[in-house]
Amino acid sequence: MxxxxxxxxxxxxxxxxxxxxxxxxxxxxxxxxxxxxxxxxxxxxxxxxxxxxxxxxxxxxxxxxxxxxxxxxxxxxxxxxxxxxxxxxxxxxxxxxxxxxxxxxxxxxxxxxxxGMSDQFISFPLTSDARVSLAAKTEKLCGIPNVLGVLAPAHFKIRASPYEKDTFRSFVNTEGYTSVVSQVICDSDGNILSVEKCCVGSTCEQEMWESSFKGRQMEEELQGAFWVVGGTGYHLSKHVLTPVSGPANDKEIRFNVAHNKIHSVMRTTLGSMKRRFKCLMQLGFAQEGSLNKKSNIIKACSVLHNIAKKFSVPPPPSAGKIEPLHPGKQPSVPAEISAEALKARQQVIDDYFSVVSSSQDTKTNTTEEDV
Known part of the structure; x- marks a missing residue:
C-alpha cells in the first residue's frame, strides 16, 4: 500500500x-x-x-x-x-x-x-528496503528495473469565463478543453504516491516537475537511484524515464512496449478515481488566482482513493469513456538531453531488452483487475 x-x-x-x-x-x-x-x-x-x-x-x-x-x-x-x-x-x-x-x-x-491527511495516506516508501521492494514489483510487471512509479499530469475539467479571454486561454489544455492539472505519481498497483500542484490546464508538465517538491527531491537523489516513468511531455533525466522517440531496433521497440505497459497503469488509476469520484469529471467554475479549493478536492479524492484500495473497495462499473492521458505539451524548442541520462536509459535497454524475457509480452493495456 x-x-x-x-x-x-x-x-x-x-x-x-x-x-x-x-x-x-x-x-x-x-x-x-x-x-x-x-x-x-x-x-x-x-x-x-x-x-x-x-x-x-x-x-x-x-x-x-x-x-x-x-x-x-x-x-x-x-x-x-x-x-x-x-x-x-x-x-x-x-x-x-x-x-x-x-x-x-x-x-x-x-x-x-x-x-490535510495526505501526510498520512499519500507517501513514497520511507525506507531503502521498501523502495527496493516496490521497484521489484514494477519490474515483475513490465521488465524495467529500478522504477518506483508512474509520473503524469492529471487533468480535471473546469469551467472558466470566456469573457476573460487571457484567463480562459490559460485554462485550455492540449486536448482543447478547460482544466486544472495536478502532478500525480502512482505505483504499479495504482496507489497514489504523490499528488502536487493545481495549475491552469495549459501548464507544461516539465515545468511542474522541475518546480515540484517531489521532482527536486528525486533529481537531488534523496530517493536513491530510482526512476519514475514519464510520457513524452517530460524530458529524459537521471530519474525520469521516457520512451525512445523513433525506436530503431527490436530492443528499443521492446523497451517502449514495456514503458507503455507500466505507463498505462496511470490511465487506469485516474479512470478508477474518476469513476468513484465523479466530482473529478467536472470541478465547476475556477479562477486562476484561487485554485486552493480545487486542489483540496483533488487531494481529498486521492487520499480516499488510497483508503478505498486499502479496504479493497472496487470502483463503480464504467459508465462512460474516460479521457486518455494527455500526450503532453511539447516545448517550442527541443530540450537538450544530458548524455548521462541517454547513457543510463541505453544501459537499461541493452541489459534488459536485448532478448525477450518472460515479463515482456505484447500486452500494452492494463485493466482494472491488474491494478
Missing amino acids: TFAGPVWLAVQEELLGHREEDCGSPSCFDHFDEEALFQMFHLTRPCIAFIADAVRIRMRTVALKKPLMSVDAMVMVALNYYAHGVSTAEVLQRVGLTQTDCPTAVVGTVSGVIA
Whole structure:
C-alpha cells in the first residue's frame, strides 16, 4: 500500500482508541443498507467508518467557528458530493439541509480536512528496503528495473469565463478543453504516491516537475537511484524515464512496449478515481488566482482513493469513456538531453531488452483487475 505499514497501524490504533469513546453512538450512515451505501457514496461501510473516524480526529485539531452539524453528517455530505459531483436530495434531506443551505461550504471544510491527511495516506516508501521492494514489483510487471512509479499530469475539467479571454486561454489544455492539472505519481498497483500542484490546464508538465517538491527531491537523489516513468511531455533525466522517440531496433521497440505497459497503469488509476469520484469529471467554475479549493478536492479524492484500495473497495462499473492521458505539451524548442541520462536509459535497454524475457509480452493495456 502507499503508506507504510507502521504508519497505517499507528493510524488504526489512534482511530480504535477514539472509537471506544464513540461506541454505541448512532451514525447517520446507519439508515442506509449496504447496497444503498455504495450507490450513494461508492464506498463500503467499514471504509466509510474509518474515514469518518479519521476526519473526526482531525477536526478536533481544527478550529471551526461554528460546526453546522455532526462530523458524520458533514462527511456524508462530502462523500456524496465526491461520488456524484452534486449533493443528492436524499442525503441533504437526511442531514437536514437543502441546496439553498450551501452544502458547498460543508464540502469545502471536509475537503480541507481530508486533504490535510495526505501526510498520512499519500507517501513514497520511507525506507531503502521498501523502495527496493516496490521497484521489484514494477519490474515483475513490465521488465524495467529500478522504477518506483508512474509520473503524469492529471487533468480535471473546469469551467472558466470566456469573457476573460487571457484567463480562459490559460485554462485550455492540449486536448482543447478547460482544466486544472495536478502532478500525480502512482505505483504499479495504482496507489497514489504523490499528488502536487493545481495549475491552469495549459501548464507544461516539465515545468511542474522541475518546480515540484517531489521532482527536486528525486533529481537531488534523496530517493536513491530510482526512476519514475514519464510520457513524452517530460524530458529524459537521471530519474525520469521516457520512451525512445523513433525506436530503431527490436530492443528499443521492446523497451517502449514495456514503458507503455507500466505507463498505462496511470490511465487506469485516474479512470478508477474518476469513476468513484465523479466530482473529478467536472470541478465547476475556477479562477486562476484561487485554485486552493480545487486542489483540496483533488487531494481529498486521492487520499480516499488510497483508503478505498486499502479496504479493497472496487470502483463503480464504467459508465462512460474516460479521457486518455494527455500526450503532453511539447516545448517550442527541443530540450537538450544530458548524455548521462541517454547513457543510463541505453544501459537499461541493452541489459534488459536485448532478448525477450518472460515479463515482456505484447500486452500494452492494463485493466482494472491488474491494478
